[in-house]
Amino acid sequence: MLKRGYKKNIVHDWSALQTWLQPQLEAWQVQTLSLDIFDTLLARIDTPEQVQRSVCRKIAQRLGSSFKAESIWQARQASERALRQQAVAQGLDYECRFSDWVPAWVEQLLGKPDAELVEFIIRTELELESLALYVKPEVIPFLQWLKRSNTRIFAISDMYLDSQYLAQLLSKFELAGYFEAVYVSSESLQCKYSGKLYDLVAREKGLDKSTWIHIGDNPSSDYQAACAQGLQGVWFYEKAELKRIDQQHLAVQMAKRASIWSGRYFFSVLQNRLQALTTQRDDFYFRYGRDVLGAAFSTFMLGLQERLQHKPVEKVFFVARDGYLFQQMYQHLAEPKPEDAYIYLSRRVITAASTAEGLSQEQAQVAFYNPKQQGLRSVCKVYGLPEDCLQALAVRHGFKDFAEPLHNWQDPRLLAFLADEEVQACIRPVGAKHRDLLEKYLEQEGFFQHQHLALVDIGWNGTVQKFLKQAFGQRADFPIINGYYFAFVPKMYHDFGRQNYCEGIIHDSRRDNACERIPAEFEEIFEQGARALEATTVAYQATSMGIEPVLKSPQAPDRLAEVACNRMVAAMQAGVMLHWEHFRVVQQLTDYKSSDLLPYVYGLLERAVVYPSREEAQYLTRLVHTEDFGHDHVLELGRKALSWQDFLHPQHLWQRIQQSAWRYALLDSIPTSAPNFAFRMVYLHSVRK
């Protein structure tokens, strides 16, 4: 006989259960063991009701606008209630079978049977259930151990799914092979809570109840009802799991309020999934990609997907280099979707081509946006112009030092230099050559073969899109372009020409929302996180294979610095891709749109950029940033934390803050976030409203 006692009837984890069972199995006191399935063997990343509501939303999408998800949900509940009451009237338990319930539900919805819809609902429910469920981490080792002990093992569940569907789920999770049989209340309409299902199993399998233990998470049906039937019930009481379920319910309740709450609920489900299905990795950059950049980039990709559905295009071009990661993410999206391609463009090659008709003052000043600009030398580097030829001409207009920074963009010397026909004659043939090669490259890539296409890039000014239109917009086959950017801040240009649309999905400065500006506060980290590992495109060359991009020399100082950071960038991108994989599953379950997630994502980015942890500041500032505007400069994200001496010289302090790529990292040596908060307020006051 089994030893009975309250202490022995409550177990807290699988290893404790194994320790408790071992002597009894060895002494042949236990010959049969049955296990509950849901919340015992399998846990959920989301509540059952949310999964069922998701099924209703998908039915509503299929049936069209005359059906609302809420009314489908009400019909589901009504038909379920009717069937359960019918079972009680027949003297059975309050239970129903899914294969009876769905046809009744469909008939209630449509007023007639629809076998196709029934099949769709069953398939969808099973698919979503399998996305929401996971096997608890210690279950497999426990079942393997149990299997070796030659004990008879059964799975018993109070559940509306038919046994065939339950068997499908168990097979999917590779659990089915451990059980001699699976019993589910929906088949006999007899449940564990009434004790009838235990009786049925004992009768059918000829079990001796005195050597049978049943384990489950429900104290009523798995413990008390089992004990009442003469077998040993064991309550599987996982305190942390119950707390997690309670928090899930709270998150669901709050999500009804929208604002940040829907995003918070979404990412808490995603967190549950990551915790259940992935393992911890120590690499900081991987974790940063998974937990911070992953959320921002995945929300961007969701926004992009919505826009491509709303405004269809024939082809999506991902622009080198920062469009690289977005293309990787795009390729994981389900069909149907427009064809995609990666296109080697950079600000350097585009601007070089734009000088075919000469260099205007508006074009020249683009070179001066760089904080390390060197006047006319920068102009030559940005536009790929011959320095030797222009240097001699510059002396004529009063430029003693060709590399003298130009802060006054209306400098009379500059205006005279640009008005000089000899200067323009020197510039035009070089620009024409660049333009010719670029045009051939675009033709080769099929850029002009489509009427309507999308360009996807990280941001910020839309230089590539602007100059493409400027250089080739006169062609009759120039396509309508929809430019989608992670962040769009058109500081340099305002007029992009006709049929040349631009939109920032995460941040668009034209929306004038101070909150969403956050990516612009530390744009280098987003660029680094999204960029390809290869070098930037500096020109094109004609080869026997066609026009090929020429990438920056591996010996260039900035390229050497970049290569040194490639391992970190690759780790961040691996983290982003892991996030994206789980993000898509959670999106399928919740059906949230990017607009539901954005308020929370802004909060998440605010935390990461303005209030970084010391670890974040330390690791991220090891990255270096390069730009593709022709210079070899490296922008170090490195911080030199502020000291008390800095505060004695406010002007110097302000200068340091302004020059810093990530100004909030300067404060990381202070062990509280209060200075970050104060500094954030001061900064928000000082920036243009």
Added chain:
Amino acid sequence: MKSSLLAQNLVINPQRLFIYAQAFRFSSGRGRCFSPGFEALLTWQALSLRQAFLNRGWIRWWRVWLGKA
């Protein structure tokens, strides 16, 4: 350096978000998009407190221990 819990940074305490949003409130006044809202925050706190005091796990445990499950 101690590594953080798995995906810990994905879920931020709403109180922290509320405080972060105050920086916008006291400056440009256009930055309340990620504030959880004062009323919602109070509701969240009340529900969290109720959850802590009326702990389902504890209630279940006592019911089993007392044999009243």
